Amino acid sequence: MSETRIELTGWKAIVVAALILAVGGVRIMMRFQTVPEEGKGALREWLVKDYTGRGPKDLARFVADYRAGVPVQPPEVPAIDPRVEFTALAAHGSSDTMIVRCEISVDGGGPPDGMPVRFLFLTTKPGGGWMVLSESDSFNYYTALLDSRSRYSYRSD
Secondary structure: OOOOOOOOOOHHHHHHHHHHHHHHHHHHHOOEEOOOHHHHHHHHHHHHHHHOOOOHHHHHHHHHHHHOOOOOOOOOOOOOOOOEEEEEEEEEEOOOEEEEEEEEEEOOEOOOOOOOEEEEEEEEOOOOOEEEEEEOOHHHHHHOOOOOOOOOOOOOO
């Protein structure tokens, strides 16, 4: 078998290196996203449910207690939902699937769970609109900058 070697020297090597850096930089810059207003509404709704005892973890505990035969009471719906505000939002990912870093204040103070920063996996619904699939973490938030995987392959556990 013959061997093919390409040697880049001088200005050719500089051009190839600049091209590689430019393509890499553009790909990373395309992963920074802004959260649309409808997406902010989905985030707010998910957080309100979580803070009022109607979030996914609470529902899983409710089902586990029911299956174990423990008498369960449905969570009480508060008369007034907590006012969730975002002090800062940043998102990494694609335009229709992103991991959002939310800095949160609830009713003008800190959140009831003591976690002022949450990472949530936000995606589009098949029929239009936005939904939060699950909670994520900072590792997935930062690796979403470098990932070129499918929009369905983010790990959110």
